[in-house]
Amino acid sequence: MRERWIPSAVLAALVAATAAAVALALLVISVGAPPTQADSSQEAEMRAIARELACPVCQGLSVADSPSPLAAEMRAVILQKLDQGETRDQIIAYFVDRYGESILFSPPKRGFTLLIWWVPFLALAAGMAIVGVCLYHWLRAGRAHRPGAGPGDGPGAGVEAEALRDPELAAYLPRLEAELRRWREATR
């Protein structure tokens, strides 16, 4: 009964070969690209800063992505300031001074806006706690209900035959039959 779940050696080799081919394809795609020559490091830096600023006129686009003339001018200003040696923080502070905090594409991690970062984290933690509590209750109830059965082998045809041979599985047989009966009685 257990053999059918082991893939044949041939299939295993095929799977491994496919995986290797996939891996090689991916690596060639992504790794083989030499670094862009046109994008100097200062431009890359400008783009990185521009990605952190929201374009004031086009909704939802960063200054890096926006096609508007205002965004173009902002990018030029960033480059100019980088030339003059200003740091990322200074440049961002300049824009916040000019346009208010809403220019930041991501809310700053302080003050009220810290809330935006904390709430999802707390919600997820609360969710995990709830799931944990539920699992605990349900598992405890399950254990109380069962007469110490051993590990099963999962679903499959021929359970009945196996159960007759295996006393551990016999405990499941009445439950299985009850559920099958219920299943048949109802519409799907």
Add this chain to the structure above:
Amino acid sequence: MDLGLADAGLIASFLAFSLAIYQLAATIVGYRWSLPALLRSARNAALGNAALLLYLVLTLLVALERHDFSIAYVAEVSSRSMPWSVTVTSLWGGQPGSLLLWTCGLAVFSAVAVWRAYRDAPALAPFAGATLAAIQAFFLFLVTFVSSPFTRLPVPALDGVGLNPLLWDDGMFIHPPLLLTGFMSFSLPFAFVVAGLLAGRLDRAWLARVRRWALVAWGIQGAGLLAGMWWAYHVLGWGGYWGWDPVENAALLPWLCATAFLHSVQVQERRGMLKAWNVALIVAAFALSIFGTFIVRSGIITSVHSFALSAVGPYFFAFLGIVLAGSLGLLLYRLPLLRSEGEFDTLLSRESSFLVNNLLLVGIAAATFWGTVFPALSEALRGARVAVGAPFYQQVNGPLLLVVLLLMGLGPLLAWRRTSPGRLWRLLRWPLATWAGVSLVLLAFGLRPGLAAFAFGACAFVAVATLLELWHGAAVRRRSTHEAWPVAFWMLMARDRRRYGGYIVHLAMVLIAAGAIGQASFQQEAATTLPRGGSVAVGRYRLTFEGLFERRLPDLDIVLAHLRVQQDGREIALMEPERRTHRGWEQQPTTGVAIHTTWPWLDDLYVLLTGWQADGSATFRIIVNPLVSFIWLGALLFLAGTLIAGWPERARLARPAGRPSMAVVPARGPSLQPAAPEVVLSDA
């Protein structure tokens, strides 16, 4: 009689509204006083409403085609210079028209659902019919009295303003109607959930009905989201396909709830657990769909997708409040009926994996919802505006999505109730080996960041795990039937569509994930100004600017640039990015993105012409997006998987035998005895 189209429209919409009210009243009265004739008439009223709404849509379409500029809406969204195909799409180009399309879809789907419910599930039908009638009445109220597409102008205009040229694209045929239908279709599982709660009939047949409508809504919404991604990438031209814009998020939220439901409903089917949770998920999906349309139409959160501010906002807000209050109240009232029946055996089981799946999906939805409403909340509380852009969502949802991806591979390998560690290891070892192998090979060849190698490995893990499950299933079939492999696969899908359709959808998600990871991690960009003959190298490609050309069409000026693309010295393409200026819309030129997918590297070369100077030089924005084609491939596979999973099976069409379809069945009476259907036992 000299009835203009506007008059016909106004009369018809008032009629439809009255009919919806009648349908609601007749259903309530007919049920309460056991009058099958009234129920029958209510059912027919649903059909009548569908017909009326179709007529309304047709009328508006005719008005648009005839350029009837005495109607304010026609004068707003269409003009004489628009080609006829654009005129058709302008039907849903403005707020009142799109609301009408939503209502029409609702009427048609409701008619189908109500008709089938009265035939197959008479106990639920009155409640479902009443709920759908109430929702329809609300929308028809808006369409008739608050934001009608048929209001007249005091003086007919000579020519209309027309649709923004950005929307003059074939994508307008697909993306908005799909999404409008998707949003609307969440009303249907909701109606049946409410029906089940009201009637106190929360049995298997009810659950199957809810589940099937949820799959329909989920499939349509998913298709709409993918169509939107395609459109953003190919037409809007800002370099990406998903911007975490508030309206995009609003479309994603009900879809995530429905995805969670489609998984946890299996726990309810097999173990009788998570009943109240599943009800809550469907209510949440519907509420979020109303919330989504509220955002778009009220201007409460600014977005690229927002319509101009209209008066419907407060009405949607009130409706949302009523829906939530009513649903929560109903849920509270029926909580005793939704008690869990079973228990969990072990942690290592499919039930537990579905619990984790739900936690993650709802967590992603909650985080996305929070980021979407935060600007509005901040302004309400502090009066200061904040922007929540893509980086927030990427940082919060990214890790969660990765875990969901991993669970997609692990979950199907776990059995119901319990999985022995030994068996799990036997099933997992090849996928795990693939994961490790792929990641290590990529890292060894210098792929950085390392997280990307890990993520690609995870994609391979899920793909191999799912493919192995498919293979196992076919192999088991062959052992008894001795069919050829292709036949075995086909019959496998045919016999257990839900499961294997679901696996196909998982594979589609893996493809989309791989594309998204590739594009996010390895995108390269350059912005330069090139003189004629100048060239620039981006990635492994060299683009040479040959010159600007101009093309004048009757209502359109196109300036395009010729760029020759070379890869390793060999020419592979000629790209023509454009800037289009429509006559009358000179302030808003649109870009025509030039995209070329290279083979075999599967990079997308994405070029925008951002400007040009008098001396003939031009400014370009050149992006190399690796693996984006995987996303579109995944989209196709998603559609295939959804169709397989949702295709009706013969067993389901069995009807209750020996029962007149319009008999009123008391809520707590004996259950229907269906004729024994040909039940196909999938894995127990």
Add this chain to the structure above:
Amino acid sequence: MSVEQHAQGMAPVAPAALPAEATRGGRIAIGVAGAVIVGLMLLLGVKLALDAGWVQRAGSPAGAGGVISNGQAALPAFKTAPEVRLELFSGGSLRLSDLRGRPVVVNFWASWCPPCRDEAPVLSRLWAEYQEKGIVFLGVDTWDTEQEARRFAATFAITYPAGIAKGNAAAVDYGITGLPETFFIDGRGTIVRKWIGPLSEPVARRYLDELLAAGSS
């Protein structure tokens, strides 16, 4: 087991968890969810009311909803007007700092901007009147081509100092988000008023008189 239980799909085995406990847990969950939803709806309702103008925030000028609308705008955080270096159409150059001591009106415009056309005659008319009272108008052409700008200036007979701001990004410095925008600056170089959108004559007069009054006190 009764027929009713069958109808409701209940299992033949006794339910696992204590019924009262499970229902109470469910009630708590619904209660928490309800509270969260009520809170969110309240805040969203406030935002809706703000946008619709039913409610106004104390201290903010009218129209400061979610969208940038025409009219008087909140003053920027920086009080001192940034430097503007204009290359005048009439030749030569002019800097804002040169005009220290006199009230200045800095107007950002462009030839392709329709509201700027509405505003230009108003400004020309007022320039003739207020020039001798000591106020200087500066027209800063933004995001435009020189040829078109000159043509615009000629068409609307712009005689006050107007030109292109070369060398510095005056538009970004002033934090403008659209055209036209106008800044009223007093003799000490402090921004007193900011107007988004085309100026109408009564509004412009009111602010100009305000500048004069402040300057003389």
